[in-house]
Amino acid sequence: MKSHVWRPLFVVIVLLVVILVFRLFYVPNDFQSGEYGFMYSFHRASNEGEWKAMPVKYRDTGKTNMHEYCGECHGDEVKVRNEDLHGIIACENCHGPAYNHPEDPEKLVIDRSRGLCLRCHTDLPYTTSERKRIPGIDPKEHNVDEECVSCHNPHNPRLEEM
Amino acid sequence: MLEQAAHLVVHGEAWTVKELFVLPNEYIYWSIQIVMYPFMTGLVAGAFVLSSLYHVFHVEKLKEIAKFSLVFSFSLLPVAMMPLLLHLQQPFRGINVMMTPHFTSAIAAFGIVFTTYACIVATELWFVYRAYFVTTALELKAKANKGAIDTFRQLLFSVLTLGAWDISKEAQQKDHKACTKMAAIGIPVACFLHGYAGFIFGSVKANALWMTPLMPVIFICSAVVSGIALCILYYVVVQEARKFMARRKLARWAKDPSAPTAEQLEGAKKEEVEITSNYLMYFMIAAITLEILDLIFRGYTQVKSWDILREVIMERDFIKIFVLQYGLGNALPFLMMVLPGRNVRRTTIACALVLFGVFMMRWNVVIGGQAFSLSFAGFMHYHLPIIPHDMETFKEGLFGALTVMTTPFVLFYFLNMIFPAFMVDKEDAQH
Amino acid sequence: MKRRDFLKKTIMVVAGASVPLSALDLVDPKEVLAANPDIHWAFLIDTHKCVGCGFCVKACKTENDIPFDAKVTRTWVERYVYTKDDRRYVDSPDGALYGYTESRIDLGQGNFKEIDPANVGKAFFVPKLCNHCETPPCTQVCPVGATYKTDDGVVLVDRSWCIGCGYCIMACPYGARFFHPVEKVADKCTFCYHRITKGLETACVNACPFGAREMCNIRDINEPTTKIIMNQRVGVLKDEFGTRPQAFYIGLAQEVR
Numbered sequence: 001m002k003s004h005v006w007r008p009l010f011v012v013i014v015l016l017v018v019i020l021v022f023r024l025f026y027v028p029n030d031f032q033s034g035e036y037g038f039m040y041s042f043h044r045a046s047n048e049g050e051w052k053a054m055p056v057k058y059r060d061t062g063k064t065n066m067h068e069y070c071g072e073c074h075g076d077e078v079k080v081r082n083e084d085l086h087g088i089i090a091c092e093n094c095h096g097p098a099y100n101h102p103e104d105p106e107k108l109v110i111d112r113s114r115g116l117c118l119r120c121h122t123d124l125p126y127t128t129s130e131r132k133r134i135p136g137i138d139p140k141e142h143n144v145d146e147e148c149v150s151c152h153n154p155h156n157p158r159l160e161e162m
Numbered sequence: 163m164l165e166q167a168a169h170l171v172v173h174g175e176a177w178t179v180k181e182l183f184v185l186p187n188e189y190i191y192w193s194i195q196i197v198m199y200p201f202m203t204g205l206v207a208g209a210f211v212l213s214s215l216y217h218v219f220h221v222e223k224l225k226e227i228a229k230f231s232l233v234f235s236f237s238l239l240p241v242a243m244m245p246l247l248l249h250l251q252q253p254f255r256g257i258n259v260m261m262t263p264h265f266t267s268a269i270a271a272f273g274i275v276f277t278t279y280a281c282i283v284a285t286e287l288w289f290v291y292r293a294y295f296v297t298t299a300l301e302l303k304a305k306a307n308k309g310a311i312d313t314f315r316q317l318l319f320s321v322l323t324l325g326a327w328d329i330s331k332e333a334q335q336k337d338h339k340a341c342t343k344m345a346a347i348g349i350p351v352a353c354f355l356h357g358y359a360g361f362i363f364g365s366v367k368a369n370a371l372w373m374t375p376l377m378p379v380i381f382i383c384s385a386v387v388s389g390i391a392l393c394i395l396y397y398v399v400v401q402e403a404r405k406f407m408a409r410r411k412l413a414r415w416a417k418d419p420s421a422p423t424a425e426q427l428e429g430a431k432k433e434e435v436e437i438t439s440n441y442l443m444y445f446m447i448a449a450i451t452l453e454i455l456d457l458i459f460r461g462y463t464q465v466k467s468w469d470i471l472r473e474v475i476m477e478r479d480f481i482k483i484f485v486l487q488y489g490l491g492n493a494l495p496f497l498m499m500v501l502p503g504r505n506v507r508r509t510t511i512a513c514a515l516v517l518f519g520v521f522m523m524r525w526n527v528v529i530g531g532q533a534f535s536l537s538f539a540g541f542m543h544y545h546l547p548i549i550p551h552d553m554e555t556f557k558e559g560l561f562g563a564l565t566v567m568t569t570p571f572v573l574f575y576f577l578n579m580i581f582p583a584f585m586v587d588k589e590d591a592q593h
Numbered sequence: 594m595k596r597r598d599f600l601k602k603t604i605m606v607v608a609g610a611s612v613p614l615s616a617l618d619l620v621d622p623k624e625v626l627a628a629n630p631d632i633h634w635a636f637l638i639d640t641h642k643c644v645g646c647g648f649c650v651k652a653c654k655t656e657n658d659i660p661f662d663a664k665v666t667r668t669w670v671e672r673y674v675y676t677k678d679d680r681r682y683v684d685s686p687d688g689a690l691y692g693y694t695e696s697r698i699d700l701g702q703g704n705f706k707e708i709d710p711a712n713v714g715k716a717f718f719v720p721k722l723c724n725h726c727e728t729p730p731c732t733q734v735c736p737v738g739a740t741y742k743t744d745d746g747v748v749l750v751d752r753s754w755c756i757g758c759g760y761c762i763m764a765c766p767y768g769a770r771f772f773h774p775v776e777k778v779a780d781k782c783t784f785c786y787h788r789i790t791k792g793l794e795t796a797c798v799n800a801c802p803f804g805a806r807e808m809c810n811i812r813d814i815n816e817p818t819t820k821i822i823m824n825q826r827v828g829v830l831k832d833e834f835g836t837r838p839q840a841f842y843i844g845l846a847q848e849v850r
Contacts, residue, residue, distance in 0.1 A: 170660045172772070173771075173772035173774070175664060179701075179702060180701045181702055182700055182701055183671075183683040183684055183685070183701075185685070185721075186664065186665065186669045186685055186688035186768075187669075187768045187769065187770065188768050191763065191772070249758075249759075250758055251755075251756070251772055252755065252778065253756075255737075255754070255756040256756055258736075258739075258756050259736050259737055262737050262754075267760065268734065268736075269734070269758060269760055362760075366734075367730060367764075367766070367834055368730065368763065368766035535768075536767070536768045536850070537850050540701065
């Protein structure tokens with residue numbers, strides 16, 4: 001090893017050591033492979049917790065425990081609504097996400113727009129789709145420029161029962 | 163949050179136009195910088211392979227251009243990394259590739275292969291130029307009244323010797339031998355560096371155009387082609403400039419009585435270009451054969467993706483692929499070099515065309531691979547941002563690409579001060 | 594072979610074989626599951642039930658802070674219309690964020706195609722999202738280990754480690770990934786990891802009024818959705834890529850890719 005031709009190798013070794021030492025401080029120590037092995041689950045373990053800690057915005061629990069969160073305070077209304085045709089729609093689809101309601105926000109912003117109703121009630125000529133079973137209108141002809149809620153009660157949409 | 167949405171730009175939206183059914187999240191995410199990336203790495207690998215032809219296989223006639231292409235390869239090296247950094251959404255985290263490399267990813271190899279390769283080229287350069295460092299440092303030391311620049315140069319060259327001041331004949335022979343070994347190791351590493359750039363694309367199973375095991379080999383061949391072509395081109399340009407300077411005695415070196423005359427330079431140039439362009443043709447034949455084979459195979463097997471690929475290749479990108487890439491970039495320069503009466507000027511023009519052809523090949527692979535939707539039912543068009551109106555359209559636009567393209571020449575200008583690429587060995591001059 | 598050796602070996606083989614046989618006798622799937630409380634999340638989409646209202650897309654964007662107007666989305670709904678003269682049209686304007694309120698098909702670049710209602714053959718909607726594959730190509734190609742599969746089968750992205758190279762976006766055969774316009778990192782469906790780990794349903798499942806989307810722990814065979822996946826004819830998208838998707842579909846058609 002006395003020959004001078006090895007000198008570049010020493011430089012490379014020093015470089016390598018510098019990189020490895022830097023790495024020691026730079027890389028979080030919870031980097032590891034999970035159950036799916038190095039190929040699919042090499043990651044920083046604490047990131048899982050970071051995702052779990054994201055805030056929940058929609059509180060209504062949909063179909064399994066229908067409107068449980070909303071029902072805690074608005075129990076009577078929810079009970080009535082549940083029996084309606086629109087009872088299958090989670091409250092927050094129209095009333096907006098609850099976040100930490102009733103504290104924050106104190107009042108929810110309700111979406112009463114025509115567009116919201118048209119999502120389901122635009123008539124599309126698709127006989128093979130479930131869409132056809134929903135009563136539909138042609139938005140270009142049916143009371144254009146009017147909000148649906150000015151005639152229909154969204155909680156009990158049958159006109160004859162209004 | 164809903165309120166802040168209005169001014170937000172989705173990455174890729176600025177230059178992607180969608181036609182028919184394209185999935186909502188599909189954009190041309192890999193744009194001009196990813197075209198530049200294999201193009202530049204290709205040049206690095208190609209230039210290095212050219213220099214190795216002399217260092218390893220002792221093709222003596224390539225001596226002059228070998229030294230030049232080695233230095234040029236070194237100045238291209240940092241530029242191979244530039245387009246990658248420019249296209250990252252989080253460029254400051256680029257170091258993560260070295261810190262937590264996930265080796266099942268082709269990109270993860272980049273940090274390690276690239277660094278290894280840089281070390282090899284630097285080492286080889288050191289062996290070639292060590293004697294020069296020593297003599298220069300000693301000359302500067304002996305100089306009586308030194309300015310700040312000379313003091314700095316003395317310091318720089320002294321450091322560069324790494325303390326190996328022995329320039330006896332035996333020591334220099336050792337340099338020579340070590341240099342050959344480094345070049346021999348370097349060739350596979352250079353091929354690996356570029357082959358895996360091909361692997362990055364070839365291994366993306368989701369992309370019907372990219373996914374072929376031939377991709378790495380095609381990339382290596384076209385890399386060598388482009389590297390040699392650029393070296394010839396740049397070499398001719400530099401030799402012309404030196405000829406001009408030698409005639410007019412413009413530069414300091416030209417005033418030296420032992421400097422090569424314009425005629426000598428012309429003779430050297432002719433010979434080098436002649437030999438090198440032969441190698442260029444061999445590699446071109448290999449590259450084109452593989453590319454055409456890939457195309458024929460796709461057309462013949464007609465798997466599910468062929469319908470949309472055929473429309474992209476044969477119709478939408480026909481001009482880019484068959485006219486610009488194969489016609490102007492391959493067939494024409496090949497004819498120019500094969501037809502009798504070849505001279506330096508014709509070869510130089512051919513080299514420029516070959517470079518263009520390889521660039522178009524990169525373009526057609528990278529952009530062409532994203533020209534159709536994963537749904538196979540729609541197309542995406544790429545509009546290269548020309549006038550930048552924010553950082554993103556600069557980085558991933560024409561000016562970003564031009565920045566990448568010009569950087570190696572600027573770097574070469576400075577590196578040439580430390581590693582004089584056109585230095586004539588005193589020893590050789592006596593032969 | 595000597596007779597003694599033969600007998601010895603025979604006894605060994607019989608003894609060896611009898612162990613798993615006796616084990617099989619006792620195995621009851623429910624008991625095994627009870628002793629092995631593994632969680633592995635899976636998704637079920639019933640395309641017959643989907644009406645293309647897009648409430649799922651809206652809820653997902655809100656729940657997961659994906660800018661509402663940005664033209665990227667973690668989940669989307671596609672519309673397939675087949676005409677009687679055997680033409681097929683597909684579109685997904687804004688990923689169906691505002692639902693399907695028009696019958697014309699969006700052809701991109703401002704072009705639309707109006708289809709004669711009498712000519713419509715079959716037509717249906719297909720919701721899509723990340724398939725949380727068993728062998729996800731996106732995590733395989735991540736150069737830094739910023740995207741990964743959790744032990745309970747969800748593919749996540751580490752926003753503080755992603756370098757934004759876009760390789761995972763390229764590697765995903767389903768177009769489920771994109772660059773988050775604010776975070777500037779790769780983003781994708783997390784199966785609402787913050788919700789399912791608290792016992793809530795994902796935002797999209799919650800918002801769907803028709804039950805077209807369901808989630809389940811596929812290791813718990815008592816869950817009704819798991820039962821459907823196990824007992825009915827379900828399909829997955831693009832199985833030719835060998836990604837083994839964990840989002841199962843009822844009612845797929847050949848053109849749905």
